Amino acid sequence: MSEKMADKDERSVRQHSANEMHPEEGPPDDLTQEQLLGMYRRMRLIRGFEDRAKEHFEAGEITGFLHLSQGQEAVPVGVCTALRKDDYITSTHRGHHDVIAKGCDVKYMFAELYGRANGYCKGKGGSMHIADFSQGIIGATGIVSGSLPTAPGIALSIKMRGTDQVAVCFFGDGATAEGGFHEALNLSALWQVPIIFVCQNNLYGLSHPWDKTAFKCELARRVSTYNVAAECTDGMDAVAVYRAAEKAVERARAGGGPSFIEAKTYRFLGHYVGDPALYMPKEEREMWRERDATLKLGRQLRAWGYMSEDEDDQMAADVAKELEEAIAFAKSSPKPPPEDALTDVYGHFDYLGNPLDEGGR
Amino acid sequence: MADVKHLREISYRDALREALREEMLRDERVFLMGEDIADPFGSAYKVTLGLSPEFGTDRVRQTPISELGFVGAGVGAALTGMRPVVELMYIDFSTLPMDQIANQAAKIRYMSGGQAQVPLVIRTQGGMGRSSAAHHAQSLEAWFVHIPGLLVAMPSTPYDAKGLLKTAIRLNDPVMFIEHKLLYNTEGPVPDEEYTIPFGVVDVKREGTDCTVVATSRTVLMALQAAEMLAQEGISLEVIDPRTLFPLDVETIVDSVKKTSRLVVAHESPERGGFAAEVIAQVADKGFDYIDAPIQRVCAPSVPTPFARHLEDFIIVNETHIADRVRRLVRGEI
């Protein structure tokens, strides 16, 4: 077991918003056992995926950059539990947890990280650009705030087409300093489109701390001045995130316009694999480790009687097996032929500008 | 333009408006976004005037001054089933949404392994001649030609403008559609009938035998005037308008050079790193054995556009510059 098991002591659990559950309370009545177990498994899958990815990256098998999300899995899992398959999400360079939460299969995720032909992007996107349009995953982007201007357009498209889909835009605290963040909020409010902005505030934009990014800022308060319904929630509590998301989704589907959720969370590792993260103080890291959302949900599930210890262990084993098989699948998958580097630039032309046959890509 | 029954003389502006209107009628997914595009203002150069009363302000969606925001929204809408045509009032402002153009629109199809398409048209205009100074007079087509994933069109006549814009809207790839501020009032024959112009086909606007001039946008008109001047002197100039800078039909240009053995490439944007260099590199490779004299560029000097009218006139490529260079080339002085 390579999962780092934190201390089971719950003294350090901090309450951050009214949405959080106390363990003494019974199970939530707005989520079924099946849903909760699904959320828990998905969070473990994400955590396991990130740990495995790190391991294989450090072994030299995965190339490029890897921006991992251990510690943040509750946020997308909570949000995506409130979404349908045909809803859209956009993600970021640190997006594995977002896309797995939305429904990506770890087999094709690993295949993509290993640059294989049957990866989600045929090996052409990589970690920072994973997309699965069939599940509404419009894609991660390597540019901080890159999808912020795009997402309102997705929501506008929904509104113009007259469906009740919603668009969720995941981003971090660092992106809120970019101009596109503000333009996106403004246009979304102007157009009253069904979008949910979810800021995963992990307190760092690379090495730059949040309190030096924005002056004495409470994001929800700042955003509310754009006349976008804004809320702050505990990103280390999947149920709390779910509840905030559910409200926003209902608002959106009902034509009530955009919402904003700030989810306070933390990444346990540095910005990228290889970053020693000297800028993250040890005490701070330890404090947030104690608030590990996945472990917490596990504890809660056992406390609510939704899951036994054996079932917990069994689930751990299942997840581990799924991940092992996914890696084996990726490693045995064919690499795309080198000429694939030249395809998929245009729909109607090849990369040199010669017309392609109709239907050719 | 063969077998055309009804031709009307209309302006470049009207031709563009007709294209937008026809495509919006044809496909309800087509909608417009941009600054000041709704009536009564009808956009900075009046191209969209009259469209919002017909199609409503949802489909002719006027935006605040948020280039990054509304170009990005165009990308998002294009990714999810719509066919937006976004207007950037001046190409000089394209620096603001550049991430959405170059990193997102141009690359999402590729990065997603072909899962997505971005049928987005960004209409904009550039060019000198209105004393509009350095921030309102650029021609930045070279930047966009350089980015894999973008298509670039630069029409010089009303006929080309309408045909190319209709095609651009129907294509499933992002198009930078670059108009010219001094061309909006020019007039030319445009058929009544429905037509489109494919991308990747140059137009030989005048046939000749002594020298080939390839020119873009308004410089095409300068080249045609130069051809008239030179014809009086017995020099026969062939004028080629690429119309789409990418895809570029270089084969037709090479065929022309086979005939004339001399090439001049002219454009209004600054010489250094400009589009002429791309054309010349391709022709020097594919047409090597046909070239009898050093290939020439006639472009603006590599300076920002000055304000004073006479200073601006000094750097605008005009028919005299082109004629003079061709003359010296044909006489063997170069």
Add this chain to the structure above:
Amino acid sequence: MPFEVKMPQLGLTMETGTVVNWLVGVGEHFTSGQEILEVETDKATVAVEAHHEGRLARVLVPAGQEAAVGTTLAVAVSPGESLSPDWGLPRAGTGAVAADIMPAGMQWMQTSGRSDAGDDRSRASARWPRPGALQPGVVRASWKARAMAHEAGVDLRTLAGSGAGGRVVAVDVTRALAAPSGVAPVPPVASPVAAQLAAALGLDLSRIVGSGPQGRIVQADVISAASALIQGRVAPGATPVSRPARVATGISGVIPLTGVRGTVSERMAASAHTTARVTLFREVDATAMIDLRARFSAQGTPVAYNDILTRVCATALRDYPEANARMGDGHIEQLDCIHIGVAVDTDRGLLVPVVHHADTLSIPQIAAESARLIEAARSGRCLPDDLSGGTFTITNLGMLGVEGFTPVINLPECCILGVGRIVRKPVVIESLSHPDAGTDEAEGGHPSDALGVRPMMMLSLACDHRVIDGAPAARFLEHVAQLLRDPLLLL
């Protein structure tokens, strides 16, 4: 190892020379065989080539200075080397800097920084060829001209360029291919200083004859070409002697070397320089020829002597095709047609209209054609075809009283027949009844020989020994003489 560049012995009597120009600067690299300086002797200015590859390290005799043969003019180093700062200086004692321990580049910089080294720093930095001068071995030609020349197997170096800067362009190749009998003018090779001077004076190098090695145009040639246009001067430094004061020679008129004059001038020079000319003289009895002409005249179809000569030569060339050949590019071309040019003096100059397929025409036909050609030539209305394509030339100065001469071969032909005046001369008339008549044995004379008066005409056949040897040329000439003596053989 550093090596020395010394004043070369450029002529048996040379004792001193003047450095005119250093062609490489200090620090500049040169290859073996590259011209590195120009030296003027009392005869000419000559470019001196390097014997080894190297880099010029120090100039000891700068431009403008005289030095005796054998004097060290400069020091050069092999590639990768440097010159120690105390090279050439008398060895000092322990105070001398052991310069060898310094890095090579720094040493050079030190050396060239010294003002007494005589180097020209501005030239050291001018690494690219100066305008007008190309790197050795580079032919200035357009891409299209290169392709056309390659296709046609034409050597670009043999073509003169009409493009900018003397660039060979497509039309130059076309011309060279379309007019095979036209001389492809050899591009004039000129020393850089001669080229620069010619450019400065506005003179066309292709009109200047070179006196340097291999016809190279040197500075003195440019100056003498220019002296036709400027006032002569007493040579500076001439030793004053007690002689009557010389009046400077003035110019009373100028004839530019353009048009026909220019072409003739250029072609004659080229012919003189390239052909190995041998002239064979043969006197013939013109009686039969005169008689033939009278008969045609009486018949109402007057012909000229040149027309008869044309027909005679054409017939002779059929039997002796080696005189109907021409010099190609590295080979001799035997030609399958006979086109005879006849030199015509016009008020625009010397033109040579050509009677094509002269061997297929009767003498009256030749007469009609040549009359037309002469009329066209004199009135300036010759077509290009009229003046080109010849394979043999006849030039007749008889009407001007010339008896014999050594005509210049009309390149690329290999033979030209000069015709002199018909002179009534006393000759020995061989007795035809004698058994040895007309044979070599008759040389010694026979008692029945008689003295008579005959109209004699000298034929001067100049031929290019590169293409045709003396004996075959003589045999051809003999055949011509035979036909002239006995025109019935023409039938």
